[in-house]
Amino acid sequence: MTTLHTRILRGSIALGLGVAAASLTAAGPVQGDGAEAIFDGSGPEGWVNNNDLAPIPTSAVQEDGLNPHGTGAYVVLYEQKVKDFVLDFDYKLSPGCNSGVFIRVGDPKDPVMTGLEVALDDTTGTGYHDSGAFYDLVEPEANAQEPAGEWNHMTIIAEGPIVTVSINGTQVSRIDQSQFTEPGKRPDGSDHKFRRVAIADLVQEGYFGFQDHGSNVWYKNVRLKRSPG
Numbered sequence: 297m298t299t300l301h302t303r304i305l306r307g308s309i310a311l312g313l314g315v316a317a318a319s320l321t322a323a324g325p326v327q328g329d330g331a332e333a334i335f336d337g338s339g340p341e342g343w344v345n346n347n348d349l350a351p352i353p354t355s356a357v358q359e360d361g362l363n364p365h366g367t368g369a370y371v372v373l374y375e376q377k378v379k380d381f382v383l384d385f386d387y388k389l390s391p392g393c394n395s396g397v398f399i400r401v402g403d404p405k406d407p408v409m410t411g412l413e414v415a416l417d418d419t420t421g422t423g424y425h426d427s428g429a430f431y432d433l434v435e436p437e438a439n440a441q442e443p444a445g446e447w448n449h450m451t452i453i454a455e456g457p458i459v460t461v462s463i464n465g466t467q468v469s470r471i472d473q474s475q476f477t478e479p480g481k482r483p484d485g486s487d488h489k490f491r492r493v494a495i496a497d498l499v500q501e502g503y504f505g506f507q508d509h510g511s512n513v514w515y516k517n518v519r520l521k522r523s524p525g
Contacts, residue, residue, distance in 0.1 A: 331382070334374060335362050335518035342376075345369030346404040346505070360388060361516035364395075364508040371398050371407050373505035380523035383452045383504065386516050391444045393418045393511040396431060399452060399459070400502040409493055411502055412471070414452060414461050416513065418444045424488075428461050428468035432488045433476065433495065436461070436468040455523065456500065473498060 334342055340352045345367060352367045364372040389395070394417050401411030413431035415424075420439055423429065428436035440463040442448050451462040457473040475483040476495030482488055506515055 331384070331519045331521040333518070334520050335385075335515065337361060337516055342374060343505070344373050344375050346371040346373050346401075346407055346503075349373070349375070349404060358514065361386075361514035362506065362518070363512055363514050364506045365510070365512045367508060369508060371401070371404075371505045371507050373398075373401070373404060373503040374520070377501055377503055378520065378522055379501040380455045381453075382521040382523070383454075383519070384449070384521075385518040386447050386449050387416060388447050388514045389416065389418045389444045390512040391418060393444060393513050394509045395511060395513045396507040396509070397450070397452065397504065398507060399454060399504040400498060400500060401504065402499040402502045404503055407503075407505075409490065410498065411504075412459065412473075412495075412498070413507070414450075414469075416450075416507075428463050430459070430461075430469060430471045432490065433482065434469050434471045438466060438468050440464045440466040440468055454500075457496070473500075 337357065340354055340357050343352050343356070343362065344350060345352055346369050352369065352372055356363055356367050356372065362372070396413040396415050398407045398411045398413050401407045403410040415427055415429040415431045417425060417427050419426045422436050422439050424432050424435050426436060426439060427441045428439070442464065449464055453460045459471050459473070460467055461469045474496050479494050480487055480491035506513070
């Protein structure tokens with residue numbers, strides 16, 4: 297093989313590797329061993345409604361992914377409880393969408409008061425109800441979300457009382473549940489809406505899922521890595 301042919305071959309290999317790497321990072325962080333696909337677009341198996349844990353309808357699986365809107369459930373839940381975990385998924389909001397991801401839900405019939413909600417909203421701010429916030433508890437440090445109609449990637453990592461949220465590769469929020477010891481109060485003494493429960497007392501093993509708050513929102517490439525213990 298000539299020197300010129302060798303250079304061309306090496307360049308082609310490097311270009312191919314670069315394209316492959318770009319395609320992986322575009323979909324978000326690549327999980328290590330132990331991560332499993334829990335929604336791959338092929339069907340609704342493994343997902344239930346929060347009313348009675350019955351399977352969700354096949355109509356929830358659409359061309360763009362899993363859409364909780366119209367399922368009859370306030371939250372479409374993954375059927376298994378988890379404790380510490382890494383959750384990765386892509387999501388796309390419709391214009392004006394107000395939705396959220398519930399995690400560590402203790403009572404499926406009352407997700408609002410027995411779990412944490414990570415806000416997903418078609419907004420550009422960094423308030424308590426903007427994307428990446430722990431709803432009404434912790435504001436995101438940045439709004440790293442792409443506009444409605446475009447895909448985003450979210451990673452939620454839960455380890456003991458510490459939960460972090462990243463959007464499109466940027467960590468935007470972190471909560472230490474153990475610091476929220478008084479019902480209706482944040483650690484700095486300001487008020488939040490959850491007056492019936494101390495966030496520190498919420499269970500750390502429960503269900504997670506996607507909220508239907510009246511708007512279309514799609515999820516795909518949902519992957520879960522359970523932490524040992």
